[in-house]
Amino acid sequence: MESKRAAAEKAVEYIRNGMIIGLGTGSTAYWAIQKLGINIKDGLRVKAVATSIHTENLAKELKIPLISISEIEEIDITVDGADEVDDEWNLIKGGGGAHLREKIVASMSKELIIVVDESKKVNRLGKFPLPVEIVIFNYENTQKKLSTLGCVPQLRIRDNKPFLTDNGNYIVDCDFGSIGQPRELHTAINSIPGVVENGLFIKMATKVIIGYQDGSVKEQ
Ligand SMILES: O=C[C@H](O)[C@H](O)[C@H](O)COP(=O)(O)O
Structure with missing residues (x-):
């Protein structure tokens, strides 16, 4: 849990006032959404689009202002998890079944920051179906x-x-x-x-943040 949280919270540091943010889905993106909720309470001004109904509900609970994806043409930063990340930042996503909306949101994003714990990093994709x-x-x-x-x-x-x-x-x-x-x-x-x-995301990630159990992170 600490590794996922550390990576997710690091990604939120890139979010600035006025940005449109894509909110990912899953147990790692969860921590980014929680932290964004805290920052908004403290005065950060952003608008967000959700990649799943689950994430949309979480964002509503945390009072993160949501905007419909059809009202925008571009997203500044999306923070999302992955099931696997290879050496070239290709991804497998969809373990939670959300990869279609996630890919649509990712394709509109200037920056796609992928947050994972160390277990998700592989040389080659494919261990995860x-x-x-x-x-x-x-x-x-x-x-x-x-x-x-x-x-x-x-x-x-x-x-x-x-x-x-x-x-x-x-x-x-x-x-x-x-x-x-x-x-x-x-x-x-x-x-x-x-x-x-399908859940392959080919060369879509612009940054990968890996979290470790001791709470440290590595950015790539
Ligand atoms: O469909 C789910 C998404 O692609 C998730 O981002 C992915 O499965 C990783 O989820 P988690 O952070 O819970 O391992």
């Missing part, structure tokens, strides 16, 4: 198509039923093993009809 959001229509065949790309696909189940994203879709967790060519894989997956978005 890649989350792929797919539409419900024909999902069985979409899964089969995914398997032809070389993975073992697993429909995500929660409480004995398929997990539903904020967008009303399913998630398939795809175990590809070690991913040698993430950019090519990203394109191949998203070319399958029925796939909405």
Whole structure:
């Protein structure tokens, strides 16, 4: 917990008055949102967009002023977590099923600061099964198509039923093993009809902050 918090709080130091901020999703982004809430109470003036319904509710509780994403064209800084970060700052995201909105927000952001604990840093992506959001229509065949790309696909189940994203879709967790060519894989997956978005974020991060158990951080 301390490692996630340390990384997240470091990222919040980059947020200045007047900025539009993207709020990530997950247990690491949580700490950034908490700290932003404190800073706003202390007088910081920002507006924020949320990457999930869960984050939106948290922001409302903390009285962080929210703005609809359709009212803006650019976001100054987004702070978000990741499930894996490789040596080139490519990411796997979507462990919480939020990667579609997260990618939309990231794509509008001048800066994407990724906050992780040391366990998320890998040389090559792929230990964490890649989350792929797919539409419900024909999902069985979409899964089969995914398997032809070389993975073992697993429909995500929660409480004995398929997990539903904020967008009303399913998630398939795809175990590809070690991913040698993430950019090519990203394109191949998203070319399958029925796939909405996969959790690979290729060269989108502009800064990575890694937190350690002793509370120290390393910025890259
Ligand atoms: O869908 C969830 C997001 O991509 C999260 O940012 C990611 O799963 C990391 O979450 P956590 O910080 O809880 O490990």
